[in-house]
Amino acid sequence: MQEVGTGRRHGPADPSFPPPGGPWSELRHNGRLIGWSPQGAVSRGVVRRAEEEGARLIQERRAYLLRRLGHKVRSSVLALQESARQAAFGRQELLEEIHDQALDVGKRAFAMTAVALDPVDPARSVVVGAVLNLAAPGADRTLPADAVVRAPEPVLVEALTRAYEWMGGPGSAIRGDLEGHWLRLEMEPAPGRRPLQIPELGEPLVRYLVDTHLEGWLDVSLAERVLIYLPAA
Structure with a gap:
């Protein structure tokens, strides 16, 4: 849960853990708790806004991570290519460094995949x-x-x-x-x-x-x- 406007976080999303202050009313969509609103302020519009805000936050965080991780992957690949080029011209001492760089590229690529793709396996x-x-x-x-x-x-x-x-x-x-x-x-x-x-x-x-x-x-x-x-x- 994240407060609209201030960005203050509160959680987990559970009726047993309402935000401080209140009194609050639950906002539910298809039976799922998606937010809280001041008591008496629940309406379809408020529920829809809570759902839209949640979707917006997810999209913003995904875009930020993909942008940052994509930059890191490109940097790692360029460094790996340069090390491989030098090793091909006789610098055998770079082989261990190439191994480490390849592992680093893989780690960053796996992280990008985790962000970019929705889970295939069910809970x-x-x-x-x-x-x-x-x-x-x-x-x-x-x-x-x-x-x-x-x-x-x-x-x-x-x-x-x-x-x-x-x-x-x-x-x-x-x-x-x-x-x-x-x-x-x-x-x-x-x-x-x-x-x-x-x-x-x-x-x-x-x-x-x-x-x-x-x-x-x-x-x-x-x-x-x-x-x-x-x-x-």
Whole structure:
């Protein structure tokens, strides 16, 4: 949820978590909670505006990420081409650098694909511990035994992988708790965490994947940690 006009964020989208202030009335479209309005102000026009604002925000974030990631991919490809050209003329010491550059190009291209394409796989029940084995192998994890969420699994893997790398990778900590209809993941950064070389692969990409494709909520309002709310199965 994001307040129209101010941009203040509030979430997750759940009748149990109304915004501060109020009193509020729910705005629903096809039975789905899509916003809140002052009590007594609900109308078809208000519901339609909330739906349009949500679609606009998604489109703006997608366009921003595609523009930024596209620029990064082009830069990486040019650097890789130049290294390959020099290696072809005898600079064999560049082969390791070429390998690293190829991995970097692949990472940025996968990120673009995650943003550009809507999920093909439908949402289903996914065991979060199994996903974290792939997405965050070096994290210190504490999860409830019934940590299962409803999500498209490839998108969940991508989002948690990006969040893990954003938090510094090995040495970061992930704690899970069930809150109502949500699994809340609290992620703390690794000691000595360094900023990402490509900032867009951190908060902007994680926010887009969590908010848009996983129907959850990313909370970055707390110091030195982030919260990810995912719909519990």
